[in-house]
Amino acid sequence: MKLYSDAALAKILDKPIFRQISASADELGLECYVVGGFVRDIFLERPSNDIDVVVVGSGIEVARQLQKNLGKNPKTGRWRAHLSVFRNFGTAQVKMGNMEVEFVGARKESYSHDSRKPIVEDGTLEDDQNRRDFTINAMAICLNNARFGELVDPFDGIADMEDRIIATPLDPEITFSDDPLRMMRCIRFATQLNFQIEDDTFEALERMVDRIKIVSGERIEVELNKIMMAPHPSIGFEYLQRSGLLQRMLPELSALDIVEKKEGRAHKNNFHHTMEVLENVCQHSDNLWLRWGALLHDIGKTRAKRWEPKAGWTFHNHDYLGGKMVPEIFRRLKLPMGSEMRFVQKMVELHMRPIAIADEIVTDSAVRRLLNDAGDDINDLMTLCEADITSKNEVRKQMFLENFRMVREKLTDLQEKDYKRLLQPVIDGNEIMEMFHLKPSREVGTLKQYLKDAVLDNRVENEREPLMRLLMERANAMGLSTEHQEQQ
Structure with a gap:
């Protein structure tokens, strides 16, 4: 944070846009202030493009005057600034290139108990600052020429910023x-x-x-x-x-904030663990939906939690249960239900897979299956899984991370060999239905999966002749033949 005198603030604001707003307000004889986050971020030395201007009077009229003063482009005859007026809200927006300025008249507000929509009346600058949410957002800098750069800070927002306090x-x-x-x-x-x-x-x-x-x-x-x-x-x-x-x-996440103990054995606090995983992911990715995947990755643990006398506390299938919970959470929170939700669901459902691989011998077969199921999201999944290693046992932690390194190496090798293309057997469901005179059915799915498993496990080359032999063997075992006719 940096402190500025009024003279220093005037110098910071000595830019064409603020001088033009100043002139427009002075021409109309109205008080005019830049307020809110833009002022706060000057002192916090943060970039800000949100310029909010409060006028003691009509903000719309100052916005109109600004557009008029900026004039028209002589070549096109169009205004240099685009003006949008929202009369129902008493606001206006002036847009010039990438810069937007919001104008509003100073107001005071009152609320009914069952609504966030206030009853609005014209007010003074003091009224307007009183209705602001936090002291650090209630500061204003005058733009009128006679007081240009003067800070108005009735609630000592500067002191709260120095103390790093929200009040x-x-x-x-x-x-x-x-x-x-x-x-x-x-x-x-x-x-x-x-x-x-x-x-x-x-x-x-x-x-x-x-x-x-x-x-x-x-x-x-x-x-x-x-x-x-x-x-x-x-x-x-x-x-x-x-x-x-x-x-x-998000009660499903809140419910993880518990530690149960039985027969002297306790499980970890999965809420605190989730926060660690989220922070770990944030160190490596600014992907919003991967962060949501980290937040929800253990969401199924409350439902999966069981006490087993020999094993202690277990959370078997929490990844599967958590994946089933994701759509309802997204629907309730009004998050997008399309590819974003499916990505998060995939992260939750698959986050245990690389860990299971890394805990054993890293085989080509297991990595092929992982690559097939994760698809193009494999790198995000690996980032989440590496973030999920929060063990305080450094030896075990390093062992997992080393095995994850081996998993990544195998993934790279397999991708370079274009296994993604080869993972789908050359004999598809349509051909199986045609060969055995079947309609879409469980039998077709069973045969398709059998061939796919054979390819993934490297029991057979993904070539037509060996796959056909395997298909016929399996079909015979199921009582099917090329003469088989589906019962009508």
């Missing part, structure tokens, strides 16, 4: 009750900036968690994805868990 300008309970999405934004900002949530603010958040039910799934999805893409998303999920929000949004 609300007014009573946090009222702030969160009025607009419960602010609870998610509170945690999101703490995660993105690596700030602490101030004690009174967090305690109010804990008390108000049930209010999250009036927030749409789409708005929650946006905040969750922003948390997920932060440098250290586990900060956010720890806050979500501690506050009780996670239990209301």
Whole structure:
């Protein structure tokens, strides 16, 4: 963070766009301020392209005046800036190339208990700053020429940034009750900036968690994805868990935060393990959906958990059960149900496969099967599996990682030999149906899988003649022949 005087702020803002906004507001005799995240990020020395301008009066009129002052292109006769007006919201947007400026009139808001939509009235700058979510977002810098660069910071947001604290300008309970999405934004900002949530603010958040039910799934999805893409998303999920929000949004993950002990034997805390895996993945990938795969990879463990007197606590088939849970989680959280969901489901279902291979002799057959099932996502799967090794036993950890290195080498070798192309047997289901006069059925699937397994296990070359011999042997054993007619 860096502190600036008003004169230094004026120098930072001494750019054509701000001078043009200043002139437009002065021509109309209206107070005008740049506010919110753009101001915050100046002090935090973070890049920001979101320019929000508050006008004490009509923001739409200042936006119109700005477009007028910027003029038209003499060659095309078109305005240099594109103006969009949203009269129902009292806002306007001016876009010039890659730069966008949002204009709004200063306002005060009041809320009903069952809605996030406020009753809005015209207000002063003070009213507008009072309605802001956090002190670090409630600062304003004047753009009028007479006060250009003057900071207005009524809630000491500068001090909170110095202390790396997220706090609300007014009573946090009222702030969160009025607009419960602010609870998610509170945690999101703490995660993105690596700030602490101030004690009174967090305690109010804990008390108000049930209010999250009036927030749409789409708005929650946006905040969750922003948390997920932060440098250290586990900060956010720890806050979500501690506050009780996670239990209301993603109870399957929250339920992993438990350690059960029986006969002196305890299993690990799988929530804490998941956070470690998520952080490990984030060190190597900024793929949002791989991060979701890491978050959900052990989601099936609560359902799979069993006590076995000899083995202790077991989680057999948690990968299979977890994969079945992914579509419902995505549907509930309003996450995309297409290729993104299928990718995450694949990561969850397959995340134990490389570990099982690495725990034994790394055979070509096992790696072929893995490559066939993972397809083009094999590198992401390996990244997740390597991140999943969080054992405190360094000898065992290094053994797994070394075996994973061998798995990767074999994957590379097999890919270079174009096994992906060879993995599908040259005799397909259509030919099998034609040969044995079958319709699509379990019998056809059994024969196809038999040939595929033979190729994957390297028991036979993926060539027509040896595969045909194998097919006929298996078909005879099933009571099928080329004369077989399906019963009508």
